[in-house]
Amino acid sequence: MIIGTAGHIDHGKTALVKALTGVDADRLAEEKARGITIDLGFAYRHLPGAPEHAISGFVDVPGHERFVHTMLAGAGGIDFALIVVAADDGVMPQTREHVAILDLLGLSLGAVALTKCDLAGEARRAEVGAEVAALLAETGLAGAPVFPVSAVTGEGIDALRGHLAGQERAARPRPGQGRARLLVDRCFTLRGAGTVVTGTVVSGAFATGERVAVSPSGLTARIRSIHAQNTPAERGEAGQRCALNLAGEGVAREAIARGDVVLDPALLAPSDRIDATLRVLASEPRPVGTWFPARLHTGAAEVGARVVPLGDPIGPGGAGLAQLVLDRPVAGFVGDRYILRDVSARRTLGGGVFLDLRAPARKRRTEARRALLAAAAPRDPGAALAGLLATGELVAPDAFARDRALSDAELAAAVAAPGAEWFGGLLAAPGGVARLRAAIGAELAAWHEANPELHGMPRERLRLALTPRPPKEPFLDHLRAEAAAGRLVLDGAFLRLPGHVARLTEADEEIYARVAGGLGGAARFRPPRVRDFAGELGLDEAEIRRVMKLCARAGRVDEIAKDHFFLRATTAEMADFVRSLSAAAPEGWFTAAAFRDRMENGRKVAIQILDFFDRQGLTLRRGDLRRINPHRADLYARAGSDGGESSPVGRPDFKSGWGGETVPGGFDSHSPSPDP
Known part of the structure; x- marks a missing residue:
């Protein structure tokens, strides 16, 4: 169990920890010279009466208002709050602020140490005890027991120590199934060992020899050795304070800072735009409105932030949903708690819980978006997944598990709970795939009715018309499966129902046949x-141009340059030339002259054809050199060729960025590779 002190400056927190453990947690010369705690202090002891192998860890935090940010760095990983109030002073400003912070962090286990009782009589003790009880009454620590103690005379120390031992016996271990995370609060170098980081393991477990990553920097390392609760160990588990001796390229004291998180490499996906719940303290003088500046604290990290309420401004004592736009990424996870303080670091504003780490910058206030956040709120992964699927959303399981630090077993259990269906690599609610298939058929039918002369509907336009909107790659996987089943025809970047044929009038067909x-x-x-x-056929030039443009929209021909039309089969043949030239060229780059020679054509026409392929996105240009765009390599590919698919029809679709990555994770996107 990790026990954290809280309270006003000079109320005896460090002296109390020393009385309980025999360890002076003030380790800095300046702390000893000034008589105040400046940085986090740590002490460890097996408490008499606690389980045999249980070692309690104490985190001693500063009480001065200038060091509340340091107190927050230590409070993020504690299990039990030891609130320290001096009997002679009573409740003071930092007492109130620390209690508010503990409440915002969701702590419900704690006790009150009424220190310096050698300086107060029974009446004063009763008065301060009542004051403390009133302070805690509206928080999760309401009803916490009060222990009158004195570090000078030893009064009450044994009773408090016995209570803490009882709490250690009754403590429920933190969940150990999730993937490993350690909140870094210190990084230093030991002679003969190298770089060491310390912090609290908040989920999962670490083992010596394992590879880990440091977020948000992406630095990778290997664990050489572990100290858990100040004892050498082979493993460091959730709920323990651990020191990890790290080794690897770039691993140094300067490369890792307080606020970083050492974690399983699969979890490396820092965030800088997060949707969350927000509760504003009643002591705040004004509402929190759009683009409200603040300092955000989560775990041991501190970063500048702007707050955007997802509804009306949130007034003092109120609560709501908000988007947090951060100055730099942090290693946050769904369910993590955070604290907001004002930019001058003089007061705590409020706090809440992270709900979505991949929040959108646009349409963030819609009712649909708010419904998604409400569905994501349950802490239980199965309930959260079921809620998200019930809204009709498609969920990427890898991203869902990564953003919640779930193990493979936990993810499998969460997926099994709602009986989800698979849509490509995504999860859909029961019956969701059938509903999406029906929506695709309805959209295509409506498109064909409105545009009978067109060969098909742009697949990106179809994707954007669907609700929920599937990510590009899973959507393409689904379309390929539907095409294989004969329910639609996939023609490059365009789609059509199997029975649809682009129609021209008889007169237009006659003109096209002659051309x-x-x-x-x-x-x-x-x-x-x-x-x-x-001139050759004796037809009106404008009529021929009109018919050829209709045929281009229908996919029969391509307008390579103004009034210069090529058969679609010819375009596909020329695209094969481009693919073969790129495959044979050094690093894929070939010259316009090589393409001209391959076609046995003039340079002017060859350049026009290559410019056309540039516009379509089939090729990438660098000066006079070109190569295949790997994200558009399937354009104009003929059946049986290496390209896989046939070409797009009509206007180019490359502006949609098909094949590119969307924002990783979130509710409407797929997961990126965990490789940093």
Whole structure:
């Protein structure tokens, strides 16, 4: 069990810890010279009456108002609050602030040490005890027992020590199944050992020899040795204060700071925009409105933040949802608690719980968004997942588990609870896949009815029209499966129902038939232009242009340059030339001259064709060099070729960024690789 002190400056916190453990937690020369605690202090002891192998850890925090940020760094990992109030002074400003912080952190286990009782009579003790009880009455620590003590005479020390031992016996261990996380509060170098970090393990367990990462920096390391509760150990488990001796490239005292988190590499995904609950203290003088500046504390980290309420401004004593926009990323997790203080570090404003680490910058105040956050609120992963799926949302299981630090077993249990269905690599509510399939069919049918002359609907436009909106890669996986089942036809970046055929009028079909004969054959790489067809066939140039543009929208031809149309099969053949040239060229870059020679065509037409492929996104250009864009390599691929899919129809779809990564995680995105 980790016991943390709290209270006003000079109320005897450090002296009390020394009386309980025999350890002076003030380790800095300046602390001893000034007689006040400046930094976090630590002490360890097996308390008489506690379980045989249980070693209690004490975190001694500063009480001065200038060091509340340091107190917060130590309070994030404690299990039991020891509130220290001097009998001669009574409740003071930092007593109130520390109690408010403990309440915002959700602590419900604690006791009150009424110190310096050698300086107060029975009446004064009773008066201060009543004052403390009133202070705690509206918090999670209401009813905490009060122990009159004196570090000078030893009065009450044994009774308090016995109570703490009883709490150690009754303490429920922190969940050990999750992935490992340690909140770093110190980093230093030991001669002969190297870099050491200390902190509280808040989930999972660490073992010697394991690879870990440091978030948010992404530094990787190996654990050389572990001290758990100040004792050499092979493992450090949730609920213990541990010192990890780290080794690896770049691992140094300067590279790791208070507020970092040492964790399982699979959890490395820091956040700088977080949606959360927010409770504003009644002592705050004004409401928290949009873009409210503050200092955010979570774990041992401190970072500047802007607060954006997801509704009306949150007034003193009120609560609501808010988005936290941070100055830099932090290693936060869903369910973590945080504290907000004003930018001058003079008072605590409020705090709450993280709900979504991948919050959107746009449409953050919609009712749908608020419903998602309400669904994500339960601490139980199975209940949270069931709630999210019930809103109709598609959930990426890897991101869901990563943002909650769940182990594989915990994720499997959470997925089994709501009976979820798989949509590509995502989870959907029972019946959700069938509803999405019906929505896709309805959207395509409506599109074909409104645009009978078009070959198909842009797949990105279809994705954006769906609710919920699936991420791109799982959506494409689903479309491929649907195409394989014969429920739709996937034509590159476009989709159509199996029975749909683009229709032209009889007159337009007749004009196209006369023009199409001149687009193929040996001259297919340099076909005539519209004006050439008009003179040769005796047709109106504007009519030919209109029909060819309709055919381009229907996917029969491509307008490579103005009034210069190529058959779709010819475009696919030229795209194969580009793929083969890129595959054979050093690092994939080939010249326009190489493409010209491969086509046995003129340079001007070759450049126009390559410019067309640049616009479509099939190729990337660097000066006179080009290469295949790996995210668009399937464009214009013919059946059986290496590209896999056929080409897009009509206007280019590359502006959608299809194939690129979306914001990782959250409720509507897929998970990135854990590799930093």
